[in-house]
Every structure is written in structure tokens, then in C-alpha cells.
Amino acid sequence: MAIEEIRVCGTVQGVGFRPTVYRLAKACGLYGDVCNDGQGVLIRASGSEAAITKFVARLQQECPPLARIQQLVRTPYEGELNFNNFVISSSVSNTIKTEITPDAATCPQCQQEIFDPFSRFYRYPFTNCTHCGPRLSILRAIPYDRCNTSMSAFAMCPECEKDYHNVENRRFHAQPVACHTCGPIAWLERADGKPVTASMFSMLDDVDAVCTLLQKGQIVAIKGLGGFHLACDATQETAVQKLRQRKRRYHKPFALMARDLTVIKEYCTVNAKERELLVSPTAPIVLMQAIRKKQLAPSVAPGQNTLGFMLPNTPLHHLILRRMNRPIVLTSGNISNEPQCINNNDAQDKLGTIADYFLLHNREIINRVDDSVLRVVGDKVQTIRRARGYAPTPINLPPGFHNVPQILAMGSELKNTFCLLREGQAILSQHLGDLEDAAAFNAFQDTLNLYLNLFEHKPEAIVIDLHPEYLSSKLGKELATANQIKLYPIQHHHAHIAACMAENGIPLDSPPVLGIALDGLGYGTDSTLWGGEFILADYRRFKRLATFKPVAMIGGTQAIYQPWRNTYAQLIAADVWDNYQQQYADLEIIQFLKNKPLQLLNQLMQKGINSPSTSSVGRLFDAIAAAIGICREECSYEGQAAIEMEALVDINSLNNNKEVVTYPFNFRFLDSIYCIDSSPMWRPLLNDLQQQIPQPVIAAKFHQSLADTITVMVNRLCQENTINQVALTGGVFQNSILLEQVTKCLQILGINVLTHSLVPANDGGISLGQAVIAAAQSMT
Template identity: 75%
Template sequence: MSIEEIRVYGTVQGVGFRPTVYRLAKACGLRGEVFNDGQGVLIRVSGSDESLTEFVQRLQQECPPLAIINQLTRTRYQGEFSFNDFVISTSVSNAIKTEIAADAATCPQCQEDIFNPLSRWYRYPFTNCTHCGPRLSIIRAIPYDRNNTSMAAFAMCSECAKEYNDVENRRFHAQPIACHICGPQVTLERADNKPITAFMFSMLDDIDAVCTLLQKGEIVAIKGLGGIHLACDATQETAVQKLRDRKKRYHKPFALMARDITVIEEYCTPSAKEKELLKSPAAPIVLMRKKGLEDRVTREKLLTPNSSFLTPNSLAHSVAPGQNTLGFMLPYTPLHHLILKRMNRPIVLTSGNISDEPQCIDNEEARQKLGKIADYFLLHNRKIVNRLDDSIVRVVGDKVQTIRRARGYAPTPINLPPGFNNVPHILAMGSELKNTFCLLRDGQAILSQHLGDLENAAAFNAYQNTLNLYLNLFEHKPEIISVDLHPEYLSTKLGKELANANQIKVYNIQHHHAHIAACMAENNIPLDSNPVLGIALDGLGYGEDGTLWGGEFMLADYHQFKRLATFKPVAMIGGKQAISQPWRNTYVQLLSAFTWQYLKQEYGELEILQFIEKKPLNLLNQLIEKEINSPLTSSIGRLFDAVAAAIGICREECSYEGQAAIAMEALVDVHSLNNHEETQIYPFKLDISDSIYCIDPRPMWQALLHDLQQQISQPVIAAKFHKSLANVIVEMVKHLRTENVINKVILTGGVFQNSILLQQVSNRLQALEIKVLTHSLVPSNDGGLSLGQAVIAAAKLINP
């Protein structure tokens, strides 16, 4: 007989791993114990060599659905051993190296329980088991035991305790186990504090009443898993517009939740991959193309929102104005399943917040901040410890593209490529917008959930609180802090303050280098690999020359980069104002290419010229000439804005970042996009300046203005611009290949969230037999930046 100590690392706590170990150990006739500790799961077991081998093989093959085994080690156990049977022992606290599981959508068995009148979990909104339910959202400390979660406030009743201790039950050691008798409860309230009585609704309970309220056109604030949402019937224009007006979210698309795939299929045609994502334990919002209309009709509807392409259950136009995609998710908690049971149409389910503030998670905070938005509140008394927004993904080609990484995905670690195995603790602070931070340790990157835009004070406070929680949860003591090169980012300033306070080194990482490194890391490119060509296109990032970059071609590895090419820089008149007022970008692009006198002479009849003529051009020109709040930028995000405004899309103002570019992508004429005639390509000019190649859009503007004179439609011009931009990007790659060894090209940055541009560039490069690497695990936008910052700092540390 042999006695072994088996150490299991990975996502192995709170996912039914110990019960699986127990069941398999008993089946293999073994003696010993299993328990959780700070590093994962530890098994001490005695049996024949054959039985032990069978046990380990079955453990890896029959791993619970939510468990992830990263590593399993076996050693001879030399300590005291006096077990006559196999038992589950009490958890032990020591150095934290284990992983925290992400919150998981309600499993099919629990769904059956809540709709089974004979089950004691019938209509209980907090039903869960080891295969599903809250994890990160309720945890305060590791190990993941009930007393370290917000469920500690709820003592188990005898029935729940019986199931919790029954090793044959799927709720064995399910830490959030609860029922009607002993668990959290929901309450329905009116926003005006007037009483609610049962005769007001035809309802089974408060949850069922919410369905009735939504059907009546009311707005209900619903406390869910990682935050409070605002909900209304997505087919009632009045209700949706009322929500927009009250929330002051005037244009940005709303997320939708539907009871099941059948309801979603009334509005979209999800692919097999999209259905898989919708039904996955992560249950993200999946962006899908609207169903049922030919491209021509879709464009007409987008251009004329009051047109009557309506069906009985048509979505309100205000759900996603100017979009040809919808963001759907399925119910991911019993509460949502119960609300939607009688709802045969989608609901809007958007973050419960004002403007750009973080989502509310506290009941009293929600009453104060959302009292003038919601008509009713459905709240519960289980504390949300960790705020979690809904994750957003889409499928481009056959690959999943993460747009926002949060609930269901965070904080699942990302395994680092070869060469990063023994890196000390590193903290990367992320960006200013779409912020995440990243902890590096033991060959893994732990990326936080999406934390929002730090320029909002409430978001910055939430960022600091979440950072402290993660550092404590994982007992992470950084030896290096990595920050963005931009000196004014709040994340950069905080990182430097932390470094000074703890007397540790700071690395300043260039923004686009971090984008490229993040994509390298998630694609498992080893530390010592040859440089790749990274194409980083985004809104802006601070450059090493003090200008704002955003259209970059870089030869890069983890240690360094060389800027090979860029787009011609132009001024951002008014700084941030240029982001919210696209016409400013059009003006400066035109002024960079032509004299204003020439433009008036040749194109004076065009609407865009007449529009700009009414602006205070003398003042704007002075700002440019004297370089007052008008930094130079090579940003492709701003080029998209300029083109959109020129053809009449979001010309005056955008209410959220990227609105003009997203609207233009939605309008693209597919026929023109697939037309291979040379006349369908706008030309760009390739120059060289200070040893860096530069793409000049002047010829493109001349051709585009000519198209406007010819009254070519918005969808056709939008298609030609997308195709032309992809074409010039690939032409530049071909040119750079003549001077550099380029076998891999990375496409990164927020602009590559544009699925048309991503596919156009990818397909053209692949036709040249160039390997193209894109993002999947982390966003291509700034939500993935902290991963890149972390691995660059690690590389500098390993090879100074």
C-alpha cells in the first residue's frame, strides 16, 4: 500500500471538487482526506499503486463542470496517517495561491428545481448548487467557505444542512446553499414609498408581480448577482424612451434579456457558436446581427427610424438606435428565470446607474440614486461584495471576441506563455477608459472585471476598492507596478503613489506596445520569440514623442518595440471635445489635406462644408496654429469620426465614445463591400518622414468628397471607406515586409472591435500567407491593456 499527497492547483474551490474527490476515492477503495487550503485542494490518500493511478486518471477525466485543473502533483506522504475511511476535512488557511471561480449561470438541474412545485426550492430565487451560482460576487476571503462570503449572515436550516453534508448530493458543500426558510429574501417596493398590496396584481409572489409590472410598461430596478439593473419591456417604445430620458443615456444600445433561445430567434439568427455562448455558464451578452431583413431594408430602417418595418412583437426603436446588431443574454440566476417565465418577449436589462457612474450594488444607494428612474424596486438582503457588470462578446468569423470581460469570466486566470513561469508578483494598473487591472503571479495573469472609465469619480473610487479587495483576496504583494505612459491617467498616478509608498519600482509602458503584448500573451507567444508586427488602431494613447498615437505599425516583442509606420497626425481641436464632436475631426482632416479656399471653391455646395462654415473657424484655426489644447494624433478612431461626420452620421455630437464609427459600420452596404472593382477603393498615399512611414489620407478625402458631390449614398461610401482602410493597411504591411522579417501580424486596439475592418484586414493578410493573431480572451480595447502592461514589466524584470 502506498500513501500519497496529491496537490491540485486551479479553479477547484466552490465548484464541487471535493465531493468529486470523495466519490472517486470511495469508488477506488481508498482511505484518507481531502480539504481546501490557500493553494487549492490537498488530498492525502492511501491505497494500492493501481488504485491510486486509477483515482488520479478518473479525477482528471470526471472533473466537475466548473472546475479547471491547471496542475496536479503527486508525492509520497511521510507524515502521520491514521484514516480508516475517506473523509472531507476542514479547510486550512495558508499562503493564497488558489483561484476564485467566476459566478456561474443557473444549471439545468436548479432550473428544474425552481419550477417544480414539489421541490422545496420551488420559486426560490437564490437556488444554487456546486455547478452554479454566485462566487466572486459574494466572496470576501479565501478559502471559499461560507463564513468568508456574504452568505455568512444566513444560518443554514436543518434541511439545507442535511444536503450540504450529504456527499451524494450535488449541493454537498455548496457554500451559498439556502432555501425559503433560511436564505436571502426578495422584496418589492414602490419608488414613491407607497404600500404594495396583493390585490394590486395578479401574482404568485413579488417576483411574478415584476413580470406584470414590466408588461404594463413600468421601469423596475432589479437587484441581481453582481449589481442592480434597470428593466422594462423592450417592445414598448414609450417605456424604453422613458428609461433613456430618466437615465440620461440617449443613444448607447441597451442590453436585452430573453426567456430562452426561441424568443431570441424572433429577433436574431444565432449561430451554433453564439447559442453555445448564450447557454454557457458565463452567460454573457452576445452581440448578434438583427434578423429577418435584407441588408437594403436594414439600412433603410436605420436611416429612417420611423419607417414601419414592424411586427407585433417588434423591438422598440430606442433599444438600439442606428445599430444592425442586438446584444442578448439569457437568464443567469433563478431570479431572472422566474421573472421571465411568463414573458414571451425580451426585456431591456441595463446597468442600474446614472450616466457613467458604476452600477449600484447597495439597496439604500439604489433607492437614493435610482429613485427618479425606476418606478419599482425588487431588492434582496444578500450583500453584493464584488460589483460585476455583464460580460459582452461577439463572434467574428469563427472566433469569439471579448468586448467586455466581467461576470462569468473574471477572475479566471490566464495562463502565461513559456518563459513567464517564475515571475514575481507584478501589479499592472490599466488605462483610463474601460479599465481593468492585472495581478501577475506563478505564471498566471489574474485580470480584474471591467471597472469602467476612471475619469468618473465614483468609478475611480470603485476601482480603488476593487483593487484593495483583490490584493487582499490573493495576498498579492507586488514587487513591481506597471502603469501607462500617459502622466495624467488616474491609474498611472495611483500606481506611482503606491510604488512610492511601498518603495518599489515603476515601469511606464507605452500604450500601444501594451496592446500588442496583451495579444501576444493570450496567443501564447513565448517570452524569447522573435518580434511580430503589431498593428494597433484605437482612439488614442500617449506616444513616446509626446503626441497622441492611434494608428501604429510596430515591430515588437515583450521587451521593446520599434515604430515603423503610422497615419498622418492631425490636431485634436479642443482635446477631448474632438471625441464628442466628430465634425471637429472632419474639419482638421480637410484642413490638413487642402486649403479652405480650395475646398470652398471645389466643394462649397456640399452639406458638410456649409455646416463647418457656420462654426467659429478663426478661433479654431488659432487653437491649431498656437497649439492650444489641440494635440497632434494619428488616431484611427478620430479618422472614423471624421469620415462619419462628413457623410452625415453623428455630425454634431456623440453621446458615447465610438458612436459615430459604430453607426457607420452598421450602415455598410454589403454589395459594395464585396465589389472588387478598383473604383470601389479610395486611394491613400504612402510617405516617409523621420525614418517612419506615414499613411496620408489626402487622396481618400478627395475621392470621398467627389462621391458626395455625386450623391453616392451613405452605405456605399461607408463600405468603400472600410474596404479602402483595410486595403491601405495591408499595402503598408507588404511594404514593411520588404525591409523586415514579418511572419506574424497582430491586430489590436479598440478600432479592431469593428468586425468588418477586422475581417477585411485578416482575410487580405491571410491571402498573403501571413499568420494573423487577434484577441479572444481579453478585449482588444483598453480592457485588455493591463495584461500587456504586466507581461512587458515581467519581461523587463527577467531580462533587464
Template identity: 50%
Template sequence: MTAITIRIRGLVQGVGFRPFIWHLATELGITGSVRNDGEGVRIDAWGESETLERFRLLITAQPPPLARIDALEQMAGDMAARPDQFVIAASDCSTSIHATPVTPDAALCPACMAEIHTPSSRFFDYPFTSCTHCGPRLSIVRATPYDRANTSMAPFPMCASCQREYDDPANRRFHAQAHTCPACGPSIWLEDASGRRSDTATATAILDRTAALLSQGLIIAIKGTGGIQLAVDATNHAAVTRLRRRKQRYDKPFALMGRDIAAIACHASVTPAEAELLSSAAAPIVLLAPHPQQSKDTPRPLATAIAPGQSRLGFMLPNSPLHSLLMARLQHPIVLTSGNRSDEPQCIDNSDARDRLAGIADHFLLHNRDIVNRLDDSVVTFMAEAPRLLRRARGYAPSPLLLHHSFARCGHILAMGSEMKNTFCQLSGREAILSQHTGDLEHAATRHDYHHALELYRQLFAFNPACIAIDQHPDYLSGRIGTDMAGQERIPLLPIQHHHAHIAAVMAENQLPLDGKPVLGIALDGLGFGSDGTLWGGEFLLADYCHYKRLACFQPVPMPGGTQAIREPWRNCFAHLHAAGWDDISRRFADTDIIRFLHTRPLPVLHRMIEQGINTPASSSCGRLFDAVAAALAICRHQVSYEGQAAIELENLARSAWSRHTPAYPYRLERRADTLQIIHWQPMWQALLDDLQQQLPTAEIAARFHRTLSHAITALAQQLCHSHATAIVVLCGGAFQNRLLLEAVTADLADKTPQLLIAGQTPLNDGGLALGQAAIAAATQWTKGTQHD
């Protein structure tokens, strides 16, 4: 007989871990106890040595669905204190660093799904069923400790039946804070656009009526778990077009929800890995390849207005009981998009939805459980043979990212993130907690959410920063908020270069050590404020966590009109042709459509702006290069309606002509006196315009442009790795969300680079920037500490 103590750290509280341990120990005949404390879970166990070893192995082999074990330590126990049975002991708060951590919202588990679809179950047709393996978490919490009283379930005391299940360690609803049933929990109702409630009283009748309205082509606002969404029949073209017009979302793709994997597979190819991701507890939107032609088993094709100019469809499965019950009543997938007008934050409150969605929704399916914290749907795509998060929100936040063990001594760092696709990050030791996607801070309501989330996370995780990290851009609102906070709390403020942060985010996610050797970081995006005061966006940096050196970049080109050039791609096209020699180009290619178009623009004014440097900031942006080429090929030439539209549609066009034999255009590499290397695109533009003049299909030109970028990037990467003796290449920045470009570069570098790192758990775009800011700030503080020691 042996006694041991097991210490487990990770996501092991609030996920049914203690009942799991109790069941396992009881089945094996082990006595002892399991309890939560400030470090995770502690197990004291007595039994035969072989049985205890099996017990330890089973803990790591089959933990509960929502658990994540980051560390398991075993030490000798006290044989003299052997108990007669195994029990779940009261939590030990004496060493608490913070209360029970809040885990991400989790999609409906198979057991709860079976119950809501079984007529004999007391949970039949109940839209709010949950257990320790599924249900809302972050979306309903107001404060810690994570008890029912501190969530939006507080107004719903449990009935006797629910209380018995809640108190029973053998029940999967043991200590499930959102547990409820039709007798004691929240309820749904249906109302029309005037606010008049339907006379249907039961959940079954309300769901039946909602499904009928969707089938008739009406737009329904549905209050989900993390926000209010707009739904419409995805096979009804007129209804989808009406939703676009009312929502003022004219081009950006809509997300789709299918009843099950089989229903989704009628419209898109679903690999086993994609099916696993769709069915996971996170239940994200997964970008899938549509079928070239509709399957013979498809009753009706999807509306063409769902994803114009896209090469992927964004599908998700029902993630809540309400969605599951509704989809079971429908024959076709639905569009399920955020409940807002274009570019506004998603509604989460009933009254706000009635106000802001008036004129958009025909009916409202609402309920009386408050959404405390807005959670957008997460978005994932498979690129370069791995899943890549494009938006990290519901199902992922606030699950911590585990960094290299060298971060263990780092103090509390708060990183404020970027202006667009904002998230913030709390770093403490090896754990980095990246917030859910907040969005673009230019909207007042989004900034309100940002402040709310900052305060909530600080309270949830008992987090008091010792340093605040911000982006170097002087006009970012996240930077201003961080500067004010640092001043008020009298703590250090650390401005961090945008692309250095992109690179550090990938390094941190991939658990590179604080004292590791520099990597070659290739950061391609729209814009980031450079250390020389210009705008960067096509960067090759030699970087570790504390330092970086700019080795090479794309050719800096003026942006006529500043931010207006972001909205109107033709301006970037003119700027690139101006840099390539406008007088010669406009004569040689006068008969091309793009030159004729540009002559209709106010060229004398633009020439003067560029020559005199009036509102024409220079930028090495990869995103603006994509805009310029797209405009030349008549893609989004006049303007874009959402960020990245021109690049996305250009990639989609290129895919139709892409092959491994696609040739590249020429380009020129220049080494400046300060050793900075610059990729010049003049030769490419000459050849591209010649192809246009020869009326080569635009798809082939788009494919050749992508090949040119890939060749230029990989050739320069090889040269820089050799000359600077670095073995690791990091690919990052929003431009690498282009699947064609990313996979071409990774294929070209696969046999030429010992180690290639790309983000997977954090977005390649600015949604992952805060992690890099936090890692750089932590490394800076750590370096100062080691020097002091």
C-alpha cells in the same frame, strides 16, 4: 496494488472539486483522500494500476462545470499508509500562499433551475438557490478565507436541512458558501417609487406582481447578483423610449434578456456556438445578428429604440434564480440595463438605488442580501471566427489567465490599467488575474470602486506587489493612484507606452514566451500617449515584451479643441480636410453637404488654432479618422453621445453595401528621413468627396472607406513583416472591435502571414491594457534578473 499522489493546480477550490474526486474514487473502488492546500488540490490514492490510470484520465475528462485544470502532476505514493476508504480530508494550511481562491460568479445551473421551477421542491420559486456549480462568488465576498462568515451571506445562518446538505460530500451543495433556502435565506420585496412596500408577502406573489407591472409598460429596478438593473418590456416602444429619456441614455444600445434560446431566436440569429456561450456558466451578453424581418412566430417585434444605428442585438439568458423565475412569467424579452443615469456607475445598494434611481424606476424589486462587489454584465461577440470579449466582468473575473511557462520566475506585478474601461491586473508567475470591468475613472464613485477592488484583490490573493506599472499618460487617474501607491510602499514604478501594452496583452494571452522574437503589432484605437509627446492611435510597432520600435503610423492630424474634438466629429472632419488642402477642397466641393455645413462653423478661429497650435494636439488616431469620415457622411456630425458611436454607426451603414468586390480609395505612403512610414489620407479624401459630389449612396462610400483601411493596413503589414523578418502579426486596440474591419484585415492577411494573433479572453479595447502593462513590467524585471544572474 499501487499508491500514487496527484497534485492538481488551477481553478480547483470552491468549485465542488473535492466531492467530484470523492464520488469518482468511491465509484472506482479507490481508497485514499483528497484535500485542498495552498497549491491547489492533493489526492493520495491506492488501487490497481489500471484503475488508477482510469481515475486520472476521468479527472481531466469530466471535471466539475466551474473547474479549470491548469496542471496535473503524478508521483509515487506510500504503499505502507494504505487506508480502508476514500475521504475528504481537512484542508492543509501549512503551505498556504493564500486562502481558497474566489472564483467568478456563475449562472444558475440546470439542476438548481429545475428545482426552482418544480412545485414539489422545497426551493420552488426561491430566488436565491445555488450550489457548488452555480451562484454568487466574487459579488458577495468581503475577505478571505472564502467562508460564509466573510460574505454577505453571514447574516443568514443555515437551517438544519441546509446544514445537512452543506455537510454531505455526496450532495452537490457540499461546502457551497451561498447555500440557503426559503426558511433561512434572503428574501425579496416589491416597493413603489415612494418606498411603500407591496402587500404581497410570498416570493410567488411578488414575482407575479412584478411580471404584471412589466407587462403594463412600467420601469422596474431589479436587484440582481452584481448590481441593480433597470427592466422594461422590450416590445413596448413607448416604455423603452421613456426609459431612455429618464436614464438620459439617448443612443447607446440597451442589453436584452430572453427567457430561453428559443425566445431569443425569435428576434435574432443564434448559431450553435453562440447558443453555447449564452448558456455557459458565465452567461454573458452576446451580440447577435437581428433577423431582417420578424419571424412569423414572434408575437410582437422589439422596440426600434433598443439599438439605434446598430448591426447587433445584445442578448443574455437569465443568470440568477430571480431572473429565471421572473422571465418564466413573461411573454416577451425585456430590456435589462445598468441601474444608473447615463455614464454613472451602477447602483448596488438599496438606499443608493432609491436615491439615484428616483424619477427613473416606477417600482423596485429588492432583496436583503448585500452586493459587496459591483459586477457589470460581460459582453462577448463572435468576430473572425472566434468569441471576443468586449467587457470582462461577471462570469469571467477573477479567473486567472495562464501565461507562458517562462513567466514562472516573475515576481508580483500590479498594473493599474487605463483611464477608460478600466481594469487592473495582478501578475504572479504564470498567473495573471485581471479584475472585473471598473469603467471610466473620471467619476468619483467609479474611483471609489477601483480603490475598493484593489484592496480586496490584494487581500483575497495575499498579493504584495514588487513593482507597479502605469500608463505613460501624465493625466490618467490610474497612473496618479499607482504613482502614489509606489511612493507610499517604496517600490519601483514603471510607466508603459499605451500601444506597446495593447500589443503585449495579446502576446501574453496567447502565451508567447518572454524571450520570443519581436512581433509586428498593429494597434488601432482612439488615443494613447506616445513616446514623442503626441497622441498616437494608428500604430505599427515592432515589439517584444521589453522593447518596441515605431515603424509606421496613420497621418498625424490636429484635434481642434482637444477633447472637444472627441465629442464633436465635425471638428475631426475639418481637421482632415484642412490637412488635405482646405482651400482647394472647399472650392472644388463647395456644393457638397459637408462643405456647406463646415462653412456654418467658426472656421477662421479653427484655422488660427491649427496654424498656431492652440489646443490642437496632433494625433495619428484611427478613431478620429472614423469620426471624420462619419461626419462627412452626416453620421453623428454634430456630436456623439457615447464613445465610439460614430464609428459604430459608420460600420453599420457600410455593412449594407459591403461585398468582396468593394473597391478601395487611393492613399499615399510616405517614408520620412527617420525611416518612419506614414499613411496619408489626402488621396482618399479627394476621391470620397468626389463620390459625395456625384451623389453615390453613402453606404457605398462607407464600405469603400472600410476597404481602404483594410488594404492600407494589410499592404503595410506585409511590407513590414518582410523587411523586419517577423512572422507574427498582432491586431489590437479598440478600433478592431469593428467587425467589418477586423474580418477584412484577417481575410487579407490569412494567406500572407504565418501567424495572426488577436485577443479573445481579454478585451481588444482598454479593458485588456492592464494585462499588457503587467507582462511588460514582469519581462523588464525578469530581464534585469537574468542579466544580474
């Protein structure tokens, strides 16, 4: 007779793991017990060695849907086991090493129950089980027990208690289990405070009434899983426009939700991988090619050829959409740039001028969790925003990082996430937004404190971006000083490249890769703004080998939101403005620029007043877009011009690129590094405009020209430095056309290409890169 202690680490709490252990142990004839503790799940088992081995094998094969076994260790048990059966023991609190399960979309069984009139969960909007429901969003502490969640406010009724304690039941130890009798409730309120009466519309209940309101063109604020959303009928232009004006989100595409895949397929093409993402427990927003078989309000996604759809992820949303045969807009419940509202009073205060009605509930949201956004590029999933369904699932670090110290990386200023490093894993926070907004920065600090407490994380070092004005960097410095721990300032683009290396499993002591980091901007080691970089990098150090020619950002931040400023700066940098304003005087862009205060702009550039130089490829995209008439005057969000230009690209021109004459770039050797100069491309581009070549063709030519230029530069650098591995990173590589073209060109040359999948290529992935660089440097 053998007695063993079996330690299971990973995502094993709150996912029906202990009931599975119980069922399998009984089936294998074992005695002993299983419990949750801070490290995961601990099993003590007595039986024949063959029976225990069979049990362990079945446990790995029959793991519950949301569980993930990271490590399973068997050791002989030295003590005595006084069990004549197999039981589930109470949780034990000790050092926190276990993983926290992300929130999971409603499982098929719970979906069936909420629409079954004979089920006690019929039309109950908070139905869940161990296979689905809230996790991170309601969690205050580990272990994941009801007393440590916002469900502690609701005492279970006898029926729920019976399910909770029945090991054969799907709801055995499902911490948020509840029903109509004992659980949270949802109710409808008018924004103007007047009473809601049943005579106003036909309805089964308040949740069902939301569908009627949406169909009537009303805007409803809905308290969901990890925050509030604002909803309206996506086919009614008046309603969508009203939402845009009230929310002050004038152009950025809205996310959509549809009842089922059948509805989505009326508006988008859906391939197998996209379908898999949509119906998965993570239920993210998936960006897909629009086909618009049916009419969608034009204001839903202006200037786009993709639509971002998700399926209902809670019973509440399933019930709202039961009668809805068309999509709804479901966008974050906030005023632009502020964090999503999570409590009722705050929502009524901030969203009262936007929404006509509120669907509220009384289950507290502890952790704000926005919707995740993904897309499929080629055959690979690309994460745009990592949040609900994914955070805080840890990312396993590559070989060599298993004994890393505890490290806290503070992330960037925009699209912020932070990262905790411990025991060979990186725990990335959910997307926290742009910290330049005071409310977002406060939410960032609250979430950081929650994570540090949840994981009992005591950083031995703190990592920040080099930029001296980033709020995340300033806070990181304060924390490092207050706790007297080491501070690592890390260059922005090195962090981008390291993040790409880490998620692709590149071992710690591997030879350097060539990283191509293209983005809006990042602070360089020379105190200038970088954004078009070719960098030789490993985890510890980097060397800048090539860059795009620096060009002034006239007006600083204004250049991000007024693309024409970048066009003018490019023409001045190319030293062609004086000639071209006569030669191309008939072109709209030239006439447009002539009407701007050019003398003042020239003085700003000459004197270096609020016109920092940047090698940013993001700003080059803005310059081209403005030149051909896309978002020329202004953008309402960063990258709008580039995104709309990508949507315009004539795919036929790309597919026939051998017949297309691309725009030329120059290569120079300047200050010991290569410099890519876009000056030569302006004459042929303006010629195309003069010959009235369509925008989509010019957009295609620019994308192909840039891809070809990057390929030539990479080929040269790889040969000179004996490299065969290239990492593509930075927000510009969220452009699927550029990413596919560059990847294809480099693979033809036999170069191994690393791209992002688990974390965003944009600044949402920066904190992972910061953390692994600091870990590597600390181990030298």
C-alpha cells in the same frame, strides 16, 4: 500499498470538486482524506498504486462542470495515514495560491427545481448548487467557505444543513446553499415609498409581480447577482424612451434579456457558437445580427444592426421572465458613467428618479460585477467586456513567464481593468469602467484592495501607462513610492500589442512581431497622442515603424464627442479646405462646416491651443462618418459615429470589392518612419457625396480602402524587417468588418495573424500587456 499526496491547483474550490474526489476515491477503494487550502485542493490517498493511478485518471476525466484543473502533482507521502475510510476534512488556511471561481449562471437542475411545485426550492430566487450560483460577487476571503462570504449572515435550516453535509447531494459544501426557510429574501418596493399591495396586480409573489409591471410599461430596478439593473419592456417605445431620458443614456445600445433562445431567435440570427455562449455557465451578453422578425422599440439600439442579448443567469431572472414572451431591456443600474449600484440604500438614492419600482434582496454584494459582452467574428469569439462569468479566471502566461515576480499593472483610464501577475498566471479584474468619473475611481480602488487581500498579493513592481494624467497612473506612482518598489511606465500601444501576444501564447524570447495598434488615442514616447501605429515589438522593447499622419484634435476632448471637428481638421491637414469649400459648396458637410466659427478654430490650431495632434484612426473614422452625415453634430459616447458607420456598411459592396474603386491613401517617409496620409481620399469621397452615392456604399468603400491600405503597409514592413507574424489590436479592431477584411487580406499574403479572444482589443486588455512587459523587462 502506496501512500501519496496529490496536490490539485486551479479552479477547484466551490465547484463540487471535493465531493467528486470523495466519490471517485471510494469507487477506487482508497483510504485517506481531501481538503481545501490556500493553494487549492490537497488529497492524501492510500491504496494500491494501480488504484491511485486509476483514481487520478478518472478525476481528470470526470472533473465537475465549473472546475478547471491547472496542475496535478503526485508525490509520495512520508507520514502515516490513520484512516480506515475516505473522508472530507476541514479547510486549511495558508498562503493563497488557489483560483477564485467566477459567478456561474443557474444550472439546468436548479432551473428545473425552481419551476417544480413539489421541490422545496419551488420559486426560490436564490437557489444554487455546486454547479452554479454566486462566487466572486459574495466573496470576502479565501478559502471559499461560507464564513468568508456574505452568506455568513444566513444560518442554514436543518434541510439545507442536511444537503450541505450529504456527500451524495449536489449541494454538498455548496457555500451559498439556502431555501425559503433560511436564506435571503426578495421584496418589491415602490420608488415613491407608497405601499405595494397584491390588489394592484395579479401575482404569485413579489418576483412574479415584476413581470406584470414590465408588461405595463414600468421601469424596475432589479438587484441581481453583481449589481443592480434597470429593466423595462423592450417592445414598448414609450418605456424605453423614458428609461433613456431618466438614465441620461441617449444613444448607446441597451442590453437585452430574453426568457429563452426561442424568443431571441425572433429578433436575431443565432449561429452555433453564439448559441454555445448564450447557454454556457458564463451567460454573457452576445452581440448578434439583428433580423427583427418582431417589432422591437427603435430606441433599444439606434443606428445598430446588431443586438446584445443574454439569457437569465440567476433564478431571480428566470422567475421574472417565466411569463414574458418578449425581450426586456436589462441595463446597468447606474446614472451614465457611474459604477453600477450594489447596495439597497445607494440604489434607492441614485436610481429613485429613474425606476418606478425596486426589486430588492438582503444578500450583500461584496464585489461589483458587471455583465460580460462578447461577439463572434468569423469563427472566433471576441471579448468586448470581460466581467461576470469570466473574471477572475486566470490567464496562463506563455512559456518563459513561469518564474515572474509578483506584479501589479494599473491599466488604462477608460474601460479599466487591473492585472495581478504571479506564478505564471495573470489575474485580470472584472471591467471597472471609466476612471474619469470619481465614483468609478473610488470603486476601482476598493476592488483593487479586495483583490490584493483575496490573493494575498504583495507586488514587487507596479506598472502604469505613460499618460501623466491618467488617474490609474497617478495612483500607481503613489503606491510605488509608498511601498518603495519599482515603477514601470509602459507605452499604451506597446501594451496593446503585448496583451495580444500573451493571450496567443507567444513565448517570452520569441522574435518581434509587427503590431498594428489602432484606437482612439494613447500617449506616445514623443509626448504626442498616438492611435494609428505599426510597431515592431517583443515583450521587452518596441520600435515605431509607421503611423498615420497626425491631425489636430480641435478642442481636445470635444473632438471625441463632436465628429465634425475631425472632418474639418482632416480637410485643413490635407490643405484642401480653401479649394473644396468652393468646388463642393453644394454639399451638406461643406455648408455645415461653413457655419462653424472657423476663424476661431484656425487660431486654436495655429497656436496649438487645446488642439493636440494625433495619429488616431478612431478620429479618422469620426471624420468620415461626419462627412457622410452620421453623428455629424455630436456623439453621446466615444466611438458612436464609427460604430454606426460600421452598422451601415453595404456588405454586397464589400463582397464585390474587385468592382469597387477604393479611396487612395499616400505613403510617405517622414522622420525615419513611414507615414500614411489620408489626404488623397477626400476628393473622391466628396465626389461620391456629390453624385449622391448612398451612405452604405461609401461606408463600405472606406472600410475596404482602409483594410487595403493597412495590408500594403504591413506587406512592405514585413518584407523590410523579415517578419511573418502580425498582431491586430486596439479598440478600432473591435470593428468586425475591418478586422475580418484585414485578417483575410494578410492571410492571403501568407502572414500569420494574431487577434484577441480572451481579453478585449480595447483598453480593457491593456493591463495584461503592461504586466507582461514589466515582467519581461524585470527578467533581463
